[in-house]
Amino acid sequence: xxxxxxxxxxxxxxxxxxxxxxxxxxxxxxxxxxxxxxxxxxxxxxxxxxxxxxxxxxxxxxxxxxxxxxxxxxxxxxxxxxxxxxxxxxxxxxxxxxxxxxxxxxxxxxxxxxxxxxxxxxxxxxxxxxxxxxxxxxxxxxxxxxxxxxxxxxxxxxxxxxxxxxxxxxxxxxxxxxxxxxxxxxxxxxxxxxxxxxxxx
Ligand SMILES: N[C@@H](CCC(=O)N[C@@H](CS)C(=O)NCC(=O)O)C(=O)O
Numbered sequence: 473x474x475x476x477x478x479x480x481x482x483x484x485x486x487x488x489x490x491x492x493x494x495x496x497x498x499x500x501x502x503x504x505x506x507x508x509x510x511x512x513x514x515x516x517x518x519x520x521x522x523x524x525x526x527x528x529x530x531x532x533x534x535x536x537x538x539x540x541x542x543x544x545x546x547x548x549x550x551x552x553x554x555x556x557x558x559x560x561x562x563x564x565x566x567x568x569x570x571x572x573x574x575x576x577x578x579x580x581x582x583x584x585x586x587x588x589x590x591x592x593x594x595x596x597x598x599x600x601x602x603x604x605x606x607x608x609x610x611x612x613x614x615x616x617x618x619x620x621x622x623x624x625x626x627x628x629x630x631x632x633x634x635x636x637x638x639x640x641x642x643x644x645x646x647x648x649x650x651x652x653x654x655x656x657x658x659x660x661x662x663x664x665x666x667x668x669x670x671x672x673x
Pocket of ligand 1: 481482483504521522523524525536537538539574
């Protein structure tokens with residue numbers, strides 16, 4: 473398998489999951505502006521959506537959409553219990569979080585990174601985000617992880633988007649700030665942050 477990623481972008485989530493799973497993989501960075509990979513390949517020919525993450529499977533297929541890729545990976549290493557069994561009610565609870573993070577959080581952070589978005593519009597997006605963060609903040613005030621006592625792929629994704637908060641000047645509620653520190657301390661997360669050059673080795 474090969475993960476196409478950009479350091480610090482949403483592809484950090486499947487990158488963390490690959491390391492949490494202990495799966496063997498290669499990775500290749502993508503320049504999202506030029507749409508060239510680090511080996512000079514045309515990324516649009518690999519993933520016509522042009523976005524990261526994309527996972528090249530051993531049979532040559534490309535799998536996209538971070539929320540789907542992390543479940544695919546978790547299902548390749550079921551002993552790590554990063555996702556409940558497919559078909560169980562708990563699996564739908566996991567998908568409920570993944571979909572919320574993808575559609576309500578991830579995509580609301582996007583405009584905050586866009587230099588063309590005026591400051592007053594950015595303030596509106598920050599207010600929306602603050603309101604949407606109330607639900608995970610409440611859950612994580614009582615439990616260490618979104619699904620309860622065990623880390624899951626939803627935590628890899630939530631960690632990834634919350635990690636953007638300081639970069640866009642968004643203050644996190646105390647339970648989410650503590651969660652960010654808790655997840656960052658995991659050895660696989662540390663290894664991934666080092667691999668992407670986000671923290672020193
Ligand atoms: N629907 C995709 C969206 C991924 C996405 O927004 N990726 C961003 C980085 S966080 C990106 O590649 N942006 C550049 C682009 O789309 O051209 C997913 O959830 O995986």
